[in-house]
Amino acid sequence: MAYAATTLISLLALSGQAAGGLTRQYSSHPNNGKRSGDLISFSQRTSGDSLLSQTVENPVVLQPVRPGYKTGKKKRDSQSPFDLLEEDTLYWAGEDGTIAELRLEMVGESEAFVDIEYFEDRIESISCPQDGDGKITIDFVDENDLGAASEIWNWVTENPDNSFVIMIGAGDCGWNTERVLYSVQGLDFNSDTKTVLLQADPVSWKQAIHSYDLNIGKAALHENQTSLARRGWFEDLFNGVINANPDLSVPFNIDLSGTKLPFDINGVSISGSCSNCSTSGSFDVEAQFRVRWFEIEEAWVELSTPGVNSVAIIDINVQGDFTDKLFEGSITLFKASPAGISIPNILTIGPTVGVSLSAGVSAINGNVTLTVGGTSTIPPSTARLDFLNEQNTKSEGWTPIFEPTPIKVDAHVQVNATAALNAAVGLEISALETGFVADLEAKLPYLTAALKALLSTTCTACEKFQTAVEGSIDIGISVGVALKQKIAGSLTNLWSLQLYDAKIPLVDFCEAVGPQPETCSA
Template sequence: MTKPFSWLIPGLLLSPFYQIALSFELQPIASSLIETGRHATRDDDFSVLDLLSSETFLWGGSQNGRSALGNLTVHMPGDAENIISMEKFQPLLRSTECTNKSMTMDFKDERSYQYGQRLWQWVNDADERRFVLVAGNGHCGWNQHRLPFVVSNVLFNDAKNMISVIGYVSDWKTVAHTYELFVGGHPSSEKRDIDKTFSLDFNHALPLSSKSFSMGDFKFTYDCDDCGTKGEFEFQFELKTELFIPTGVSMTLSPQGVSANFNPRLGLSANFTGTKTDEMELGKIPIDGLTIPGGILDLGPEIVFSWGYALGPIIGTAGVSTGVSIGLEDSAELKIDLTSPDLSASGWTPKVTKKPITVDASISGGIKVNTKAAMELALEALNTGFEIGLDLEPWAGATLTVASSSGAVCPDDPENHHFGVKVAPSAGVNLNVEASQAGDENEPFLSKAIASLTMPLPSMCTGFGAPSNAAGSSRKTTTKVTSTPLPRPYTTYSPTTAPPTVEPTTITTATSTYSYSSSSAISSIPASSPYPYIHRKRHIERSNG
């Protein structure tokens, strides 16, 4: 069902710091350089003075190795309206004088003046006729950006070859009622000198690499070295509007070398039978945005990192290390249609690399930890504004069961420990997208998962305590427990076979190294992410300043 266009609002509640310090402003590409066939190529060709039913304006620029192109085509389909760009005929002028109500142009020769007089007389022949004259940067001396001027009357001075247009200074949001706007690389129908796709930087380390807290007898430490994201997202945006009503609004994101690395080490000390879950924001990293001056476009992106856990029941004290790395194919593409609303995604099945899990002391319970890297975009184009979040969430978990035996508790244990911990690990990743109205505190009007994978890993067993063989019988029968891994005894599991091929659906089978029965300590923790989106929380925070 198509959502009503109540979300057409004139502003985004973004920090001015993000817009000014981190956005780069695209500069105009002069209309006289556009190969449209309508600029003067001969001394007697003054067609650049023709009043047109549509006109195209380009902006371009590059910063930090990334280039962008903005293409705005404004249509004037009515019988009583037209448009013309001064950039095309400015070489025919000696000078221009502007006020808020008039523009006076001094033509270099009589022939160009007479051509303009003949064409522009059109606006004087009927009271309802208007045309938009767009002055280029600095053409009026005081205008820093392209300036739309609505002309309702024209005066001619034959003696001085001067034309004065009478009307008023306006803005793009008012005069551009029917248009197409493209921002990114070059559109498929246009071949320009600037052809690099604009990209959003995704190379960032996790802002907070360690944390600790305690609640009663529950103590928890978290460390994550070499955790963060890499790569970039190519970005394109298209907006089509007819008589101020959007008929097509879409955004496309494509990963380029995008990966995420998550290698947490947890220090746990607890004795409780319940469960604990939480998610906390670690930090925001604003990245280079994009601005087309004159209120045409403002893009304010940022990366928001968060971290979450689901634990319990937990009995014991130990250190647990695990991890997962994910990578996205460069061929992946996500296109979000904001008028339907809907999205199409292809090639987003992530490559998941599991890390070995280590346990350095006796502990039982359920553990699941995740990190989330959200690419958030707040965008306003003319009178249309919205926010979009793309969340990448790798996670790792395990069920830990304390075991004992009169013999060796773990097969293939050369020291034949009587006590140990059996581990059933798992790992996965969730990729989610949501979109909301800019400044709207209601629920997102679009929220979908574009990928969700769960990868159970082969079981493992770690022996602890005094070994039962003769060589170890003289050792103490207690195990020292610390918050860091002991040199020995502990066992690191490392798969000896290649990981199974990951399909877009959840994997439900895995090779088990050892068979055993254990308590369902983590059965209440779903394989998919248990944590709600935090995008709405951040969105409301921005809305409240």
């Protein structure tokens, strides 16, 4: 026997406005139990099923910043701008204010680093080999500067093993749009033309920099923030940077209203629409990588939110013939790639955000209109995701605050139903060609409703009705992260962290359905 059922599931999640009417108040009392029930998952999608939106924005390319003051540990005590450095700190910034800091080390006896950005104002011109081996020609403005540079750089000729890496600033070669590196093994000077010729080979950042600290977001400013601020360093750093803000922020502002949700499974047709669905908020990203002699010693990402809100009122129509097995389906409503950040050849961070709806129904017997919902807020929260040490992967917050909306039932029905609005934020990070992936996924929240129709000729349904529906509503939330390492295009699972997983009983109810005989009210 074929029959049809209509299920209206109204899910109001993450601090949205209630869908009218009074709300029942309750205190949150999470437990560690996971959702029970044998769910039959499916992933089939009809040909007409499509995402509401799928966009990929170009990354924000961070530009080199040349502040007037830079720190560097020198090989010698001369404090000359031409010095051979054991360490140097480089900065990049975007127009949105995002900052990245790279602190490199070259502490070996036969290696050093030269940063042309220290003395670019003393150079008349530079000629650089664009491909292959060749000579870098540097014409100095003043003969005294040529003499100072020759005295220091002549160190490279003192031992056949000696070499130094020279960094040339963006645009200084005429053709280079980014900072470029060369390995220098020898040199010649011409005092008549105030010229130095460097025998140099182009090298990549990965080849040249064996030890470094790479910091993104607020981590780029923590260590030296106080001392540099006193020197007015930030005024130089942010010169020309619009709305300076060290945060790397992934927006989470999505409007899904009007989205159609059709899919089929096992002869059951499910269709509906998102009558009022939206999310708002953001996730801030902070990251740090520490590498010594090409070995990763530290790699972590901190994902935080000042708070995330959403509203989801979803109408679902179910038609088919099924009895007692609870099936659950999921459909992606939205997937987008907001603009990430990029430093060519050094760093790439590509975020993705997505929202999907999952719903399940079982044991339909008759027609039903079910309205369940609630409000939920994820407060300011933080999770530190450590790619190398699971013990350092931890979180703070992520405990939602719930407020349910009134339950509405209209039919003779026996049904179990579930609904969830699932939000996901993904990050793929590649630092000097070493890649990691972090995924944060949240069910915000999931609702489980169990209903049963009652019929009593003696008016004992719900103690005083002839026809009624009794049942219960449970609400839960699950927030977790998964960490992976990307090597040669293949992902290897590292570990995952469940930030929050709880099932909370909201309410038991027994409601009258339809007109009641006068004898029941006597």
